[in-house]
Amino acid sequence: MLRLRLAKSADAREIAELSRDLVDAGLGWTWHPQRVLRSIRARETNVVVATDEDRIAGFAIMDYGETRAHLTLLAVTPMHRRQGVGTKLLAWHEEAALAAGIEAIELELRASNHAARRFYQRLGFVEFALVRGYYQGVEAAVRMVRDIRRNARAIKVEPL
Numbered sequence: 001m002l003r004l005r006l007a008k009s010a011d012a013r014e015i016a017e018l019s020r021d022l023v024d025a026g027l028g029w030t031w032h033p034q035r036v037l038r039s040i041r042a043r044e045t046n047v048v049v050a051t052d053e054d055r056i057a058g059f060a061i062m063d064y065g066e067t068r069a070h071l072t073l074l075a076v077t078p079m080h081r082r083q084g085v086g087t088k089l090l091a092w093h094e095e096a097a098l099a100a101g102i103e104a105i106e107l108e109l110r111a112s113n114h115a116a117r118r119f120y121q122r123l124g125f126v127e128f129a130l131v132r133g134y135y136q137g138v139e140a141a142v143r144m145v146r147d148i149r150r151n152a153r154a155i156k157v158e159p160l
């Protein structure tokens with residue numbers, strides 16, 4: 001059965017290896033175990049994992065600022081995709097962000113990652129900027145944002 005929980009220090013290596021294989025492909029290993037461990041321990045960051053038995057099925061890392069939160073990493077293992085795991089991981093962070101008084105969630109992702117762009121669009125994120133060379137000078141990033149305030153007007157951004 002799938003469960004969501006905060007990551008523990010012992011999860012750092014598994015998250016880092018999944019990140020290397022599922023997110024960093026072709027860009028080197030940017031989220032190595034020490035970096036994930038720092039995020040797990042940081043007060044302004046939450047690392048959430050979805051587990052299936054004892055294995056990690058997905059994870060999401062979010063930094064919480066004053067009024068905005070930044071989703072730095074999200075991935076679901078191939079065998080657990082299209083079952084709502086990514087949606088649940090984001091919903092967990094959204095509740096925590098709302099409780100912290102945050103108004104919007106921002107993120108960047110590889111412009112070529114059309115599946116993830118569709119995933120975020122489906123969840124109400126809007127694309128508002130294209131940053132050329134964002135990923136080590138070799139690939140552009142798309143910036144997306146979503147106003148999470150309930151009963152609030154949507155953030156006004158010019159779509160790409």
Ligand SMILES: CC(C)(COP(=O)(O)OP(=O)(O)OC[C@H]1O[C@@H](n2cnc3c(N)ncnc32)[C@H](O)[C@@H]1OP(=O)(O)O)[C@@H](O)C(=O)NCCC(=O)NCCS
Pocket residue numbers: 022023072073074075076077080081082083084085086087088109110113114115116118119120122
């Ligand atoms: C993007 C990702 C996190 C989505 O996780 P997921 O658990 O499969 O997503 P969900 O099951 O919650 O999907 C919710 C909706 O998003 C959309 N969606 C998800 N994956 C999609 C895909 N590959 N193509 C088109 N739409 C997609 C669908 O509308 C889906 O609803 P549906 O299954 O009822 O059609 C996952 O594909 C992944 O880990 N990809 C590799 C890493 C990555 O790209 N991370 C994001 C950038 S850092």
